[in-house]
Amino acid sequence: MNIQNNLYSENTQAVLLLSTFFSKPKKGEARPLTAVEYGRFARWLHEFNYTPSSLFHQFDEVLSRWKDPKGKITAARLSEILGRKAAMGLALEKWQRAGVWVITRQDSEYPQLLKKQLRHISPPVFFGVGNKALLQKGGLAVIGSRGIDNIDEEFTQNIVIQAAQESINIVSGAARGVDETAMLASLNSGGTATGIMADSLLKAATASKWRKHLQNEQLVLISSFYPEAGFSVGNAMARNKYIYTAANAALVVRADEGKGGTWAGAKENNENQWVPLFVKQQSEASGNIALLARGAHPFELKKDSGLWLAEALSKVQVVKTSSPPSHSLNLFE
Incomplete structure (x- = not known):
């Protein structure tokens, strides 16, 4: 006791x-x-x-x-x-x-990018399992709807495999759909991932899909909510800001305008200008079209081999949502 x-x-x-x-x-x-x-x-x-x-x-x-x-x-x-x-x-x-540890805002292991961005509204506590060192690695946040088609799934896998080849950590929410697809594709390609969960951390700590990667120190899963918390929309929405601020840049694969966590998170990021926001351009999703109109950077997967992703991501700055671009910015042509 x-x-x-x-x-x-x-x-x-x-x-x-x-x-x-x-x-x-x-x-x-x-x-x-x-x-x-x-x-x-x-x-x-x-x-x-x-x-x-x-x-x-x-x-x-x-x-x-x-x-x-x-x-x-x-x-x-x-x-x-x-x-x-x-x-x-x-x-x-x-x-x-179950291997769950605790870090507070005063601890050196606490994600410093997130703390720098959110300051006094940073979560006082994170619960976690896995490799704490990954919390300082930043990386690319890859996010999107839970319901995705084969085209979005393949796109997500391809961009994440490229990220793994360039040792770019993937940050996501570990939910089914784009999030889980991105994290597993990175891990199965020898890369790393940071999963920021809104619920059920204790279950995830022993889940077969994550266990091997936790043991290999490729993965860290954290949550600001107690490890046995069930799903709630409020917690999921609150969690969005942690995904963005723990990364250096963000990529939205698919969003629906005006609804869902992906849209809300992207809108919140643009309002606060946390990180550069990229959006998959070749998409008919209403949220993708609207985010691009609001100033997000169009994102195309480059077919050429080589190390191009980190350089492309580093070329852009945060764009204010009130000033949409006067021309299409495609860094991957």
Whole structure:
């Protein structure tokens, strides 16, 4: 039961208690802080020379000074979520047996590209399995709809095989469709992949399709949601920003205008100008057409052999969505 004391510092324990579910939430119980709430509270703690673990020893002092401008982070709420140490111990012990580890924003293994882009709204905690070193590798985010045809599947596989040949890490969401196709094609070609999951990390840790690649240290799977979390649309939408900001550039294979996670994520990336956005040009998908009209870079697969992908990706900058291009930019002709 004391595994959290053996493996994790007091500060990490405090961050976990403040920000994480340890089981399916029950009606009426206090909810852990959201990423935005935690960011607001953590900034205040730092400003007044406290740490999250100060709440274990100086709770009354801290709360006598803290006044949440939003009125959401109350003493009663903090007291209840900090009182879940037994639940945390049981959960951590179970997850650790499956190889799941924990990193917080203060840890050097935390994905630094993501942290630099999102700053105070970066997730306070990531749970993960696999090779932590890949979290610093950046790479190409490859994303798209769950429902894809043979043409999109072949396109995804071909571009990812090229990426593997150039040692470009693939970042994606591990969902069926484009995401899973991209990750498995990279791994099966000897490349690497970072999967940023919205749910079911614990199941993925032992899934046969990932197991070999985890053992070979080609793969890391992470989630900002507790490892047994089921699917929710809200979590999937929140996860989109982590896929983009953990990469150096992004490629949308297929999107539907106005709906779905792929469209929402691409739109959010353009609004925040996180990374250059490429979109598969030879597509009749409504989202692809709309994103290209909004300034995304048209992407064509180059048929010539050689190392061309990294150079092509590095030639472009983020384009503001308010300024669509006056001409077609095709880097792969």
